[in-house]
Amino acid sequence: MNFELDEIFIEEDSRASALARRVIEALSPRVPIRFVADARAATLADRNAADPFGKGKRRMVIMRRRGAFLMGCPAASARYACCGYLVLALASNCPMDCSYCFLQDYLADNPGFQVYSNYADAFAELGRLAAGSPERQFRVGTGEFADSLAFDSITGVAREFVEFFAAHRNLTLELKTKTDEIDGLLSIEPRGATMVSWTVSPERVYRTSERRTAPPSARLRAARCVLEAGYRVAFHLDPIIAYPGAEDDYPRLAEEILDTVAPEKISFVSMGSLRMTPALRTAARRRFPDDPMLLGEDILCPDGRYRAFTPLRLRLYRQIADRFSRAGAPVQTYLCMEPASVHRRIFAAEAPTPADARERLCCAG
Ligand code: SF4
Numbered sequence: 001m002n003f004e005l006d007e008i009f010i011e012e013d014s015r016a017s018a019l020a021r022r023v024i025e026a027l028s029p030r031v032p033i034r035f036v037a038d039a040r041a042a043t044l045a046d047r048n049a050a051d052p053f054g055k056g057k058r059r060m061v062i063m064r065r066r067g068a069f070l071m072g073c074p075a076a077s078a079r080y081a082c083c084g085y086l087v088l089a090l091a092s093n094c095p096m097d098c099s100y101c102f103l104q105d106y107l108a109d110n111p112g113f114q115v116y117s118n119y120a121d122a123f124a125e126l127g128r129l130a131a132g133s134p135e136r137q138f139r140v141g142t143g144e145f146a147d148s149l150a151f152d153s154i155t156g157v158a159r160e161f162v163e164f165f166a167a168h169r170n171l172t173l174e175l176k177t178k179t180d181e182i183d184g185l186l187s188i189e190p191r192g193a194t195m196v197s198w199t200v201s202p203e204r205v206y207r208t209s210e211r212r213t214a215p216p217s218a219r220l221r222a223a224r225c226v227l228e229a230g231y232r233v234a235f236h237l238d239p240i241i242a243y244p245g246a247e248d249d250y251p252r253l254a255e256e257i258l259d260t261v262a263p264e265k266i267s268f269v270s271m272g273s274l275r276m277t278p279a280l281r282t283a284a285r286r287r288f289p290d291d292p293m294l295l296g297e298d299i300l301c302p303d304g305r306y307r308a309f310t311p312l313r314l315r316l317y318r319q320i321a322d323r324f325s326r327a328g329a330p331v332q333t334y335l336c337m338e339p340a341s342v343h344r345r346i347f348a349a350e351a352p353t354p355a356d357a358r359e360r361l362c363c364a365g
Pocket residue numbers: 093094095096097098100101102103145146147178213
C-alpha cells in the first residue's frame with residue numbers, strides 16, 4: 001500500500017465483514033484500530049484541526065452504507081451535454097490529494113475516508129438495473145466519490161465487481177483511477193465488461209497539484225498492462241487547466257497516450273476544463289496557497305462555477321480533439337460539464353442525448 005492512514009474506525013456491525021477482516025489483517029498493528037457502535041461521528045470534520053479535510057482523508061472508516069449505492073452522476077444537469085454515466089458509491093474520499101479536487105467542497109463536512117462493508121448489497125441494485133431494461137446499456141463507475149483502485153490491494157473489492165459485471169451483458173463497469181494499483185485486476189477475466197480509465201494530466205500539473213498519485217508515465221504503463229490483460233481502457237483529460245504552456249503540454253499528453261495505446265483500443269477520451277464553485281475555489285486556495293494551477297484568471301459561468309475564459313478553453317479542447325481525430329482510427333471524445341453549445345463548437349455536430357451517449361460509450365473500444 002502506498003498511502004498512509006493515521007487511524008481506522010470500524011463499526012461493530014461491520015467487524016465480522018470480509019472487508020473489515022481484510023483491512024485488519026493487512027494493517028493491524030501498524031495503524032491503530034478502534035471499534036465503535038456507530039461510526040458516523042468518525043466521518044465528520046475535526047474543526048479544530050489545521051486541515052480538517054486533509055485529516056479526514058487519513059482516517060479510514062469501515063461502516064455500512066445506509067443509503068443506495070447506485071445513483072445518477074452528481075454532475076448531470078440539463079445545462080450540460082451529458083454522458084449518461086451512473087455512479088456506484090463504494091467509498092467516499094480518497095487518500096491522494098489533488099489541489100483541484102471537488103471533494104474538498106463536496107465532502108467538507110464529512111471527509112472521513114469511508115469504505116462500505118456491505119458493498120455486496122450493491123449487486124442486488126445492479127441486478128435490478130440490468131433486468132429492468134435488458135435492451136439498454138449502462139456504464140457504471142466507482143470512481144466518482146473515491147478513486148476506484150487506491151486501496152484495492154487491501155480491500156480486494158474491485159475483483160468481485162469485475163466478476164459480477166462480466167456476467168451481465170448490458171452493464172459496463174468503469175474503474176477510474178490515478179494510481180497504478182492494477183495487480184489485483186490482472187488475474188481476472190473481465191470478458192469485455194470492465195474498462196479501466198485513467199485521469200491523466202501533463203507532468204507539470206502532476207508535479208504541482210496531484211499529491212500521492214502515480215506519475216502520468218506510470219498511469220500510462222498501467223493502462224497498457226490492463227489492456228493486455230483483456231480490459232478496455234479510457235482516459236479522462238480532466239481537469240484541463242489553462243496555464244502558460246498548456247497549449248504545448250496537452251497535445252503532447254495526447255501524443256503520449258496514443259504512443260502507449262493504439263487509437264482503436266481506446267474506448268473514449270473525455271475532456272473537461274478546471275471548474276470550481278466559489279466554495280471549492282476558496283477551500284482549494286486555502287489548502288494549497290502556492291499552487292500556481294489554482295491562480296489562473298477565470299470567470300463565473302451561468303452554472304455558478306469558475307472556468308477559464310471560453311476562447312482559451314475552446315482552443316485547448318480543439319487542439320486535443322484535433323490530435324485524437326488525426327490518430328488513424330476514430331477515438332470517441334466527449335466533453336464533461338460543458339453546455340451543448342460548446343460541444344457544437346468543438347465537434348461541429350449536435351451533442352448526443354445522454355441515452356445515446358451512454359450506449360455509444362458502453363459499446364466503444
Ligand atoms: S485522485 Fe481524484 S478523488 Fe483523489 S484527490 Fe485526486 S481528484 Fe480527488
